[in-house]
Amino acid sequence: MDIEGKRGIMPCRRQFGAWRETAGCLRQVKNNNYEEPDNMNLLSNLVLGGMTCLLLVLPVLAQEADLVLRNGVVWTVDDNNPRGEAIASLGDKIVYVGSDAGVEQYIGPDTRVVDLGGKLVTPGFNDNHVHFESTGRLLYGLSLLDISDQAGFVGRIRDVHERYAPGTWIVGGDWSAYETWAAGDIGEAGRQVNPDDLYGNLFLPNKEMIDDFTRDRPVLVRRFDRKVYLANSAALERAGIGPGTPDPPGISVERSAAGEPTGALFNPVSGAVESTVLVRDNVRTLFRNLIPEPSRDQRIAETLEAWKKMASVGVTSYCDITSNPVYVDIYREMREKDLMTARVRYRPPLDKWEYMSGLGIRIGFGDEWIRFGAVKAWIDGIMGNSSARFYEPYTHNPASRGIWRDIMFPFERSPDNPEEMQSRLERLALDADNAGIQLTVHAIGDEANGYLMDMLERIIEKNGDKDRRFRLVHAQVMTDRDIERGGRMKIVAEVQPYHTSDDMRWMEERIGRDRSRGAYAFRRLWDSGAIVSFGTDSPGTNASRYFLNPMLGLYAAVTRKTLSGQPEGGWFPQEKITIEEAIRAYTLNTAYAGFEENIKGSLEVGKLADFVILSDNLLTMDPDDIKDVAILMTVVGGKVVYEAQ
Structure with missing residues (x-):
């Protein structure tokens, strides 16, 4: 075990040398005054000279740490000092990483000392992709993703109703996400609906289930695919939908035999439940101006709930893909009140680059808690609803290759003129890159990823080769050629x-075995020279829930199995990476992706004291059990922000 100590002021191997230096000063004083006959004068010089030498060397002696963890396995992700037994922090910085013996000098009467009992310590996890606003809303508000029956549906809505302030709308939900395809099964064994059914024979709620306790509160919740919404009576009344009213344009209102709306509102669809390319969400459009913005108090409550969850799973930093400027001021207020428990890298949309540049914002702008400098754009859809853009048609839907998505309107529609969209994207990207702003662009399908590799080559040709760290967001399905190009251009593969x-359950059914070989190609991306960075994409899409817990991502990267352990040996097992590589991808590589590798991402003296204690040793345990590992303690900036009971 490498336990060479590191100290914040001086390496511990030099400690005795420092004392020898002190003694040498004393001897030198004595020699200089050897002929002085006055013994008192000699003593005075000795004392004064010795004190001077002591003052000169005091800064190199160990300072009392605030927190010391010892008797464990400290996995540093620092190639020069990969492993230790102990770590110490003072203020918000790491001052020591090394042996148990070496850390003793940092322990004082006020130091909190934690005996790890052999437990593993790693850097705090750095999530590369969090939709923070919707994550907070899902955690504090309503989640129906795993609900497909009346009891669960009513119970969840009742819970939120009792928690929300009077009059606040209850929205979202995404019920039945796992009713179309079982969460743990892969391939045809997981199919649970008739693929030729336009709406799917799924759970369909009605307003009578919830009207009795939400009479004074509007409720508008949706099924995971947004093809069906459920509105209670209060919401229907605000939208002007009643027994004698016509259906709103583009919306089918389900009615009883007497003409009374049941609350179910259907968007127009074409194609089967799992192969619809993209639904125009007319229900959302109808209600958009009726639903008030959440109050600031609610947003703050959602923010604190999200940070609480992050702390409990060991996430100490994250990239916020929210794009809602309201959160910049909330972050500011929370920081001023010393309530932040996770560091944030905020990522506005690409079309705001000029405004950012005018304010002087460049890569790295901000501080250790709140940082700017990158922008986000979209180019295609998602695999969950078969809207990701491919070179060839979908296997299960030969009429579609997916969509090009408008870069600034990700949820509503496919652009009317894809060529114009691509031209606009490239023009904005060139200008933002030239202004020193980092580019991050969403791409799922192989054609979308290929187009971005083409675009990046043109940007490099026009703006020159520099340390831009282009972030290819998701990089889900790539051709061999594009993996090679990505490595050559040193892209950051911002993968989850x-x-x-999750996707292996139905991936081959949608794009076939051959194209699936290029899906989540972590091993080949890593070996190509690309920087592989990990995160979650929390809270998920309208097809799946992506949890903030990094253990699920580490498990997926090293096993390539569903949560139920399928298939045996892993899905395309040649793309597995090691647990050491996976930890690096979730810590130092994500810090690198944000130009912050010099201040966080590894456990080194002088870096931010962001680290976690885990219940089990990820380095030696059975990879199949990684998903069940718990966080025992989370430390951010030297402060304990979570401790398991």
Whole structure:
């Protein structure tokens, strides 16, 4: 075990040398005054000279740490000092990583000392992709993703109703996400609906289930695919939908035999439940101006709930893909009140680059808690509803290759003129890159990823080769050629490994075995020279829930199995990476992706004291059990922000 100590002021191997230096000063004083006959004068010089030498060397002696963890396995992700037994922090910085013996000098009467009992310590996890606003809303508000029956549906809505302030709308939900395809099964064994059924024979709620306790509160919740919404009576009344009213344009209102709306509102669809390319969400459009923005108090409550969850799973930093400027001021307020428990890298949309540049914002703008400098754009859809853009048609839907998505309107529609969209994207990307702003662009299908590799080559040709760290967001399905090009251009592959466990359930059914070989190609991306960075994409899409827990991503990356352990040996097992590589992808590589590798991402003296204690040793345990590992303690900036009971 490498336990060479590191100290914040001086390496511990030099400690005795420092004392020898002190003694040498004393001897030198004595020699200089050897002929002085006055013994008192000699003593005075000795004392004063010795004190001077002591003052000179005091800064190199160990300072009392605030927190010391010892008797464990400290996995640093620092190639020069990969492993230790102990770690110490003072203020918000790491001051020591090394042996148990070496850390003793940092322990004082006020130091909190934690005996790890052999437990593993790693850097705090750095999530590369969190939709923070919707994550907070899902955690504090309503989640129906795993609900497909009346009891669960009513119970969840009642819970939120009792928690929300009077009059606040209850929205979202996404019920039945796992009713179309079982969460743990892969391939045809997981199919649970008739693929030729336009709406799917799924759970369909009605307003009578919830009207009795939500009479004074509007409720508008949706099924996972947004083909069906459920509105209670209060919401229907606000939308002007009643027994004698015509259906709103583009919406089918389900009615009883007497003409009374049941609350179910259907968007127009074409294609089967799992192969619809993209639904125009007319229900959302109808209600958009009726639903008030959440109050600031509610947003703050959602923010604190999201941070609480992050702390409990060991996430100490994250990239916020929210794009809602309201959160910049909330972050500011929470920081001023010393309530932040996770560091954030905020990522506005690409079309705001000029405004950012005018304010002087460049890569790295901000501080250790709140940082700017990158922008986000979209180019295609998602695998969950078969809207990701491919070179060839979908296997299960030969009429579609997916869509090109408008870069600034990700949820509503496919652009009317894809060529114009691509031209606009490239023009904005060139200008933002030239202004020193980092580019991050969403791409799922192989054609979308290929187009971005083409675009990046043109950007490099026009703006020159520099340390731009282009972030290819998701990089889900790539051709061999594009993997090679990505490595050559040193892209950051901003991937979310749990997608593998989730999407393998139906991936081959949608794009076939051959194209699936290029899905989540972590091993080949890593070996190509690309920087593989991990995160979650929390809270998920309208097809799946992506949890903040990094253990699910680590498990997926090293096993390539569903949560139920399928298939035996892993899905395309040649794309597995090691647990050491996976930890690096979730810590140092994500810090690198944000130009922050010099201040966080590894456990080194002088870096931010962001680290976690885990219940089990990820390095030696059975990979199949990684998903069940718990966080025992989370430390951010030297402060304990979570401790398991």
